[in-house]
Amino acid sequence: MTDPQSPPVADWGTYRRLAPFLRPYRGALLLVLLISLLSTALGLAQPYLSKLMIDEALLRRDMGALVRIAAIMIGVTVAGFGVNILASYRYVAVSAAMLYDIRAALLRHLQSLSPRFYGSFRLGDLVSRMNSDVSDVQRIASDTLLSVVSNLLFFVGCVAMMLWLDWRMFLVSVVLVPASLATFAHYQRRLTALTREMRERSADLGSLLVDTVMGMRVVASLRAGEHEVRRFKARNDAFVGAMLRMQLASFMTGALPGTLMTAATSAVILYGGWRIIEGGMSIGTLVAFMTYHMRLLSPIQTLMGLTSGLASARVSLGRIFELFDTRPEVEERLGALPLARADAPIRFEKVSMRYDREAVLREIDLEIASGSLCAILGPSGAGKSTLADLMVRYLDPDAGRILIGGVDIRDCRLDDLRREVILVDQAPFLFNDSIAANIAFAMEDVSPAAIEAAAHAAGLDGFIARLPHGLATRTGERGLALSAGERQRVVLARALLRSPSVLILDEPTSALDGDTEQLVAGRLRAALPHATIIVITHKPALARLADSVVTLEEGRARMTRQAARAA
Numbered sequence: 182m183t184d185p186q187s188p189p190v191a192d193w194g195t196y197r198r199l200a201p202f203l204r205p206y207r208g209a210l211l212l213v214l215l216i217s218l219l220s221t222a223l224g225l226a227q228p229y230l231s232k233l234m235i236d237e238a239l240l241r242r243d244m245g246a247l248v249r250i251a252a253i254m255i256g257v258t259v260a261g262f263g264v265n266i267l268a269s270y271r272y273v274a275v276s277a278a279m280l281y282d283i284r285a286a287l288l289r290h291l292q293s294l295s296p297r298f299y300g301s302f303r304l305g306d307l308v309s310r311m312n313s314d315v316s317d318v319q320r321i322a323s324d325t326l327l328s329v330v331s332n333l334l335f336f337v338g339c340v341a342m343m344l345w346l347d348w349r350m351f352l353v354s355v356v357l358v359p360a361s362l363a364t365f366a367h368y369q370r371r372l373t374a375l376t377r378e379m380r381e382r383s384a385d386l387g388s389l390l391v392d393t394v395m396g397m398r399v400v401a402s403l404r405a406g407e408h409e410v411r412r413f414k415a416r417n418d419a420f421v422g423a424m425l426r427m428q429l430a431s432f433m434t435g436a437l438p439g440t441l442m443t444a445a446t447s448a449v450i451l452y453g454g455w456r457i458i459e460g461g462m463s464i465g466t467l468v469a470f471m472t473y474h475m476r477l478l479s480p481i482q483t484l485m486g487l488t489s490g491l492a493s494a495r496v497s498l499g500r501i502f503e504l505f506d507t508r509p510e511v512e513e514r515l516g517a518l519p520l521a522r523a524d525a526p527i528r529f530e531k532v533s534m535r536y537d538r539e540a541v542l543r544e545i546d547l548e549i550a551s552g553s554l555c556a557i558l559g560p561s562g563a564g565k566s567t568l569a570d571l572m573v574r575y576l577d578p579d580a581g582r583i584l585i586g587g588v589d590i591r592d593c594r595l596d597d598l599r600r601e602v603i604l605v606d607q608a609p610f611l612f613n614d615s616i617a618a619n620i621a622f623a624m625e626d627v628s629p630a631a632i633e634a635a636a637h638a639a640g641l642d643g644f645i646a647r648l649p650h651g652l653a654t655r656t657g658e659r660g661l662a663l664s665a666g667e668r669q670r671v672v673l674a675r676a677l678l679r680s681p682s683v684l685i686l687d688e689p690t691s692a693l694d695g696d697t698e699q700l701v702a703g704r705l706r707a708a709l710p711h712a713t714i715i716v717i718t719h720k721p722a723l724a725r726l727a728d729s730v731v732t733l734e735e736g737r738a739r740m741t742r743q744a745a746r747a748a
């Protein structure tokens with residue numbers, strides 16, 4: 182993983198990585214290409230029809246030819262209009278479907294990354310990659326690629342028609358192309374660097390906004406509003422400066438080479454005029470040639486302008502593929518075994534784990550009996566949450582193994598493991614939805630009675646009865662419309678509804694008073710009579726209810742059979 186402060190610019194080969202996403206749409210894209218070919222042919226016919234109009238109808242004073250050619254011109258224009266609309270419509274539909282596939286694949290991939298990744302990656306930067314960068318690629322894919330194809334086709338067609346009409350005049354027409362291309366290449370390199378800088382500044386701004394909004398209560402209580410506005414202004418100034426520099430380079434990349442090419446027009450008029458006066462060329466040919474020459478500029482200018490879009494998309498693609506390239510720390514083994522139930526003993530065998538260079542767990546040996554209530558105690562930072570993360574494979578140990586019923590959990594299907602072993606985190610997370618939807622999150626066909634039973638088991642029934650909308654009450658952004666203790670019980674109900682074989686609770690009652698804690702503890706066992714329940718806690722009262730107690734200290738685990746003795 183590179184430093185998020187310096188997002189990569191993908192090399193041009195990165196576009197090849199889009200191939201798997203393009204493959205399902207090969208047929209549809211080929212059809213768009215054929216429609217574009219037809220549209221180009223219709224566009225190229227117009228100047229030649231003007232030549233016929235001048236040389237065959239006007240100069241010969243032939244009224245019949247005039248009407249015929251005018252009718253063909255109108256027909257070609259109308260057909261070109263229809264074909265263009267069809268090509269754009271089809272292309273935008275295909276590119277939108279393709280971009281959806283990329284976003285969905287990215288979302289799936291992000292879900293496979295460990296909490297450690299989310300702990301180290303800036304949230305604002307992540308959102309900016311999912312949103313702005315994918316949108317940027319979408320914009321380029323929907324506008325630019327069709328434009329590149331049709332302009333290239335048009336360019337090739339123009340060159341062919343000009344060579345066919347008069348090759349000497351063609352040479353005059355393209356004499357300034359090399360200078361124009363050199364100018365373009367210079368500004369294009371500058372543009373790529375400036376685009377990357379602009380994206381970095383934009384991600385800085387996004388991260389600050391996310392941080393400030395998430396920490397709004399701290400900002401308000403410390404009266405740091407003005408401090409945050411100043412930080413925002415500094416980052417916004419840096420962003421605007423980078424954007425202006427990029428815009429200037431983008432303009433120069435398209436406009437300077439185009440201006441050079443326009444100068445060639447005078448040379449064509451001079452040379453063509455001289456050939457007509459000498460009697461070596463018809464007026465119709467010069468008019469048609471001039472039209473092709475002028476139209477030649479347009480695809481060159483458009484293609485040059487588009488490269489700024491492509492440069493920007495290259496930066497965005499680099500940022501998107503950097504996420505795709507972040508390997509999940511935990512992956513399912515090929516041929517992983519199904520796990521029907523996990524009501525079996527859990528064994529830790531010489532499990533060691535370190536973050537960066539610091540060892541958190543050292544050769545832990547432990548057995549937790551099936552169906553027991555086990556309390557894990559230990560000072561803050563001893564590695565209790567890490568132990569829990571290992572049991573649901575948010576992380577894998579550096580050494581040693583964890584077995585359920587004698588099977589290494591790394592050999593089990595991840596989906597099965599996480600269905601049977603549920604971890605309720607220390608920081609309960611609620612979605613901005615109803616209490617019922619939060620309890621039944623991502624489950625289908627759950628009866629209201631089952632949700633109510635889970636809410637009762639989590640000690641929420643009294644609270645819900647007092648609410649005017651009951652279970653339909655919304656929980657607010659991140660559940661902040663509920664108290665900390667209520668949030669804890671909603672996530673507990675969410676876990677209970679799923680009837681896991683193993684339930685791990687990381688400080689589940691830290692925000693509850695003693696009476697509510699006793700009530701919840703009592704109902705928990707009744708709701709899951711056969712499950713193994715592992716409770717990480719700092720509370721002696723909760724530990725006293727446990728069948729066994731494990732104390733973690735300095736990376737080592739000590740097991741005490743009786744809660745009363747341990748406490």
Ligand SMILES: Nc1ncnc2c1ncn2[C@@H]1O[C@H](COP(=O)(O)OP(=O)(O)OP(=O)(O)O)[C@@H](O)[C@H]1O
Pocket residue numbers: 296297300536537541559560561562563564565566567568607
């Ligand atoms: N993603 C991480 N990167 C680096 N160090 C980490 C990471 N997560 C945890 N740690 C460190 O590992 C140690 C154990 O953390 P852990 O959260 O497992 O402790 P804990 O016993 O659950 O603490 P508490 O009782 O305060 O919740 C701590 O020193 C912590 O700073």
